[in-house]
Amino acid sequence: MKWILELYPLAWRRRYREEMLALLEQHHVTWRTVVDLLLGALVARFDSHFKAESEPDPTARALRVRRAYGTIFLAFPLLVMGHLLVLDGLDDVFYHWNREHSILWKFKAVSGAITAVGFGALFMTGLWLAFILAKQAAQARGTSLVLPLGSLVVAMVLYGVHARVPSAISRLFPLFIAASPLPLAFAVSRRVIPPRLLCYALAPAALAVLGMAAQVSFVAVWGFAIWGVSPEAVQRMANEANRPLLPGSLWHLQLSGGLLWMALMTGTAAWRFGHVLMGFRRDTTREAEAS
């Protein structure tokens, strides 16, 4: 039961943890107790009294959010690499088969929509924060205008480079990647944005990580579905679609490797984002010492 108490705010734990543990040792714990404690943790999290006392050092929090965004910023392109490695051309191969098994297409549509919404939200958040930076820079006559404008220039360049990619979605992702997290990451590292405003950026980050997880889940479902089909039938479909797969079991290896790669990237991003949400004491201590 100790793990449930870790969900309570830091100030609450400092005050009540030991006596609560002593009570739980005597109490007959049931599912009602677990639910009650979870609800209690949720209520305590929204309690302004504990929130004020638990407010971490702004520097530590800003660094934690920067690391989370930096991880998502790096993990997503790498995740896309795995996605392309695994699924590149397989859509064509399975076109006719997928028409009879529409559930996979529906799942792909849902997971793709979640990813698009997540990174769209991240993009809008990045634009908003870039506007704040630009406004502050204009008022202070400083040079931080370089940061948001520079990130937008990078985004445009990447967009131009990737515009030759035929897939419509691929044209948008570089824009999202460069334009959205960069202003936030730089702003957080320079602490020009009040940490309390960073909470508005957590929801888009959560959506982005959720979208990545949805993509990994889709590939896992699709991968196992492909595995269940006869390898000979798969090769025949590939030949008919004029998109030959890797010979023998090498394409199984391609599928597994791509899936593992995507899961690793998503897991890393989710773990780092989890640190932001849970405010792990260990992370706060290390970053406070580093700063």
Added chain:
Amino acid sequence: MPNSGRYSDPGLLILSSLAAGPKHGYAMMEDILVFSDTRLEPGTLYGAITRLERRGWIEPLPSEERRRPYRITGEGLRALQEQLQTMRQILTVGLSRLAEA
């Protein structure tokens, strides 16, 4: 008699329990169960303890082997008296109207 549900506020139950003397959390839960047939779970109990402590109606005493007793304060006794008097008034009116119905 069938169980008609709980009508009790955790804070009121805790104040009533502490009116008989200081207690730690588990002792409060057991006492409340006896006099009101209401089983408070630990999360609810400490949520109410937090609110009562913040209002100054109860105060903590030094811990005894990780268990911390609480006692009701003067303000807490006045608040408990007011609430129980209001409930008595409701009880009187309710019973008289039931008799007339």
